[in-house]
Amino acid sequence: MFESGMVDILLVEDNPRDAEMIIRAIRKRNIINPLTVVEDGAEALDFIFCRGAFSSRDISRPPRVILLDLKLPKVNGLEVLKTVKSDERARSIPVVIVTSSREDPDIKTAYALGANSYVVKPVDAEAFIEAMSSLGLYWLLINQPPK
DSSP states (O other), rough: OHHHHHHHOEEOSSSSHHHHHHHHHHHHOOOOOEEEEEEEEHHHHHTTTTGGTTTSSSSSSOSEEEEESSSSSSSOHHHHHHHHHTTTTTTTEEEEEEEOOOOOHHHHHHHHHOOOOEEEESSSSHHHHHHHHHHHHHIIIOOOOOO
């Protein structure tokens, strides 16, 4: 699903079912912004920093929002978050943690590392779709990012 041009949403999710539900929820609000899905933390970092398979991507056109799962293969979500927020080129990209973890240490660590929001995946499919739909609407249409 990689598009070489503008990418507004980077979805980092290793569960194909959850990824599909998030995409469906975002599209439900008629949000048609370009979206890229990567399945592990290493791939996410390569995408964000234009390395490896994404070396032809323009680093001056970062995603408008990163939807980031915590429990990821290769590099976990907290490490991805830490890397993004500690790099001048990516620091201002909003990172929304979207995870099934309700663990207080995960929540505290995510915010301490610079997460902009922390959303726990609802077990109920309809609630999950509604939450993701609202999330997409807020970060892409309401939130004003820096120029």
